[in-house]
Amino acid sequence: MTEGRLLQVRPAGRHALLVQLPDAERTAAFHAELLRRRAAGTLPPVAEIVPGARTVLLDGVPDPGELARRLADWDVPPRAADDGGVVEIHVRYDGPDLAGVAALWGIGPDEVAATHSSYTYRVAFCGFAPGFGYLTGLPPHLHVPRRDTPRTRVPAGAVALAGPYSAVYPRATPGGWQLIGTMPDPAPLWDLTRDEPALLTPGTRVRFVPEGGAT
Amino acid sequence: MSAKLTVVRSGALTTVQDSGRHGHAHLGVPRSGSLDAPAMTLANRLLGNDPGAAVLETTLTGCALRPDRGVTVVVGGAPCPVTVDGRPVAWGAPVRVPADAVLNVGTATAGVRSYVAVAGGIATEPVLGSRSTDLLSGLGPAPVRDGDVLPLGAPARQPALPFAAPWPAPPAALVLPLRPGPRADWFTPAALRTLTSATYRVSPHSNRIGLRTEGPALERRSAGELPSEGMVLGAVQVPPDGRPVVFLHDHPTTGGYPVIGVVVETALARAAQACAGTPVRFTPG
Numbered sequence: 216m217t218e219g220r221l222l223q224v225r226p227a228g229r230h231a232l233l234v235q236l237p238d239a240e241r242t243a244a245f246h247a248e249l250l251r252r253r254a255a256g257t258l259p260p261v262a263e264i265v266p267g268a269r270t271v272l273l274d275g276v277p278d279p280g281e282l283a284r285r286l287a288d289w290d291v292p293p294r295a296a297d298d299g300g301v302v303e304i305h306v307r308y309d310g311p312d313l314a315g316v317a318a319l320w321g322i323g324p325d326e327v328a329a330t331h332s333s334y335t336y337r338v339a340f341c342g343f344a345p346g347f348g349y350l351t352g353l354p355p356h357l358h359v360p361r362r363d364t365p366r367t368r369v370p371a372g373a374v375a376l377a378g379p380y381s382a383v384y385p386r387a388t389p390g391g392w393q394l395i396g397t398m399p400d401p402a403p404l405w406d407l408t409r410d411e412p413a414l415l416t417p418g419t420r421v422r423f424v425p426e427g428g429a430t
Numbered sequence: 431m432s433a434k435l436t437v438v439r440s441g442a443l444t445t446v447q448d449s450g451r452h453g454h455a456h457l458g459v460p461r462s463g464s465l466d467a468p469a470m471t472l473a474n475r476l477l478g479n480d481p482g483a484a485v486l487e488t489t490l491t492g493c494a495l496r497p498d499r500g501v502t503v504v505v506g507g508a509p510c511p512v513t514v515d516g517r518p519v520a521w522g523a524p525v526r527v528p529a530d531a532v533l534n535v536g537t538a539t540a541g542v543r544s545y546v547a548v549a550g551g552i553a554t555e556p557v558l559g560s561r562s563t564d565l566l567s568g569l570g571p572a573p574v575r576d577g578d579v580l581p582l583g584a585p586a587r588q589p590a591l592p593f594a595a596p597w598p599a600p601p602a603a604l605v606l607p608l609r610p611g612p613r614a615d616w617f618t619p620a621a622l623r624t625l626t627s628a629t630y631r632v633s634p635h636s637n638r639i640g641l642r643t644e645g646p647a648l649e650r651r652s653a654g655e656l657p658s659e660g661m662v663l664g665a666v667q668v669p670p671d672g673r674p675v676v677f678l679h680d681h682p683t684t685g686g687y688p689v690i691g692v693v694v695e696t697a698l699a700r701a702a703q704a705c706a707g708t709p710v711r712f713t714p715g
Binding site for chain 2: 227231262265413
């Protein structure tokens with residue numbers, strides 16, 4: 216079976232399609248292929264390409280039916296592990312939920328930094344707030360639930376976990392994720408003075424670099 | 431130096447809006463922009479402005495403004511009494527406001543949102559290509575407050591020819607044509623029938639993010655969590671309480687509640703003018 220047949224195209228109004236894929240990896244590959252084709256000028260007009268956890272929304276499509284037929288013939292190559300730019304995020308592993316996460320992981324609090332920073336992550340999609348990226352890359356045995364009670368204020372720069380995702384809060388908001396650390400200077404996460412205001416755009420690879428004095 | 435507007439009375443909620451912030455949904459940036467886009471466009475056309483020039487969008491109680499030099503304005507959208515220094519002037523047509531006179535945009539007599547267009551447009555600093563206030567994520571200028579001073583752009587050299595503008599009346603009942611999907615299959619067949627046969631009412635908790643409704647709850651086939659996915663303008667999202675919410679311009683770009691259908695975009699301007707309590711029917715579209 217080719218990748219193309221794994222696409223499930225769902226209608227989303229008169230000018231959009233929601234393309235569903237079997238898993239996060241194939242969603243990332245399909246998203247990368249869309250960006251490649253758009254850069255090459257071979258993608259029909261699409262105003263917004265919005266990845267989700269298992270989907271990519273194609274919005275602002277003049278003829279969704281025609282695009283849906285074309286997608287059925289696509290051959291989507293798997294995404295190479297080293298495909299895309301890498302962003303390094305420095306972290307002090309000092310979050311208020313560090314001990315709780317360590318307990319869920321069955322390790323000591325002083326081992327969370329080494330564990331969390333040993334993986335390379337990828338921005339699967341954005342949402343919740345401008346510049347808030349949902350990072351995949353933690354293996355399933357390290358997935359943790361959200362907190363039972365959300366915090367009314369999570370500070371900007373908080374490094375957080377929920378389900379399969381890691382994230383860094385670009386600004387202070389309410390939030391229910393488990394906080395394990397702090398990015399000392401979170402300003403670059405969302406910087407309107409740059410042409411690309413978001414540091415963590417979908418597809419970007421991310422490495423967390425522990426800072427001294429954390430543990 | 432171009433003209434400026436001082437906000438004398440900001441009203442319940444008055445924001446700067448234009449045709450919105452496009453192309454950044456993948457970064458979590460909502461589109462925002464005028465909820466009643468045809469009203470904004472018409473008001474701008476009557477002044478010879480670009481159709482998407484920035485205007486002020488009021489909510490129910492209008493606002494009052496004082497220009498520092500003579501300007502031409504159009505107040506349209508939700509009908510309301512309009513005065514200049516206390517004297518009644520035309521609604522829905524160009525009006526001259528002399529320097530230091532107060533333009534009062536009164537409480538809407540029908541509908542929700544009046545639009546105040548000024549020749550030359552509101553010229554606050556654009557953010558990601560738009561001057562719109564985005565109430566979900568806080569991009570663009572904050573909602574206007576008493577005493578704020580808003581810069582204006584240069585008026586068009588040739589004002590538009592006067593023409594009789596057909597302003598649609600705000601809806602006494604809201605009909606929203608809807609196409610099923612992308613997650614209609616998350617709901618029971620009975621829920622789909624209920625959606626297109628029951629009468630809902632506009633909830634007072636509606637805002638620029640969504641038109642909330644009150645009415646029969648829509649039942650899902652099964653519980654379960656939907657992994658976050660992209661959301662379109664007009665999406666009818668069904669949160670756990672089962673009451674459909676129609677996403678308007680400040681809607682989140684991704685969400686985790688299933689979307690049972692999508693309202694056609696041309697119907698959303700009417701939705702923006704539907705007061706709390708207005709009956710709503712979803713029809714196959």
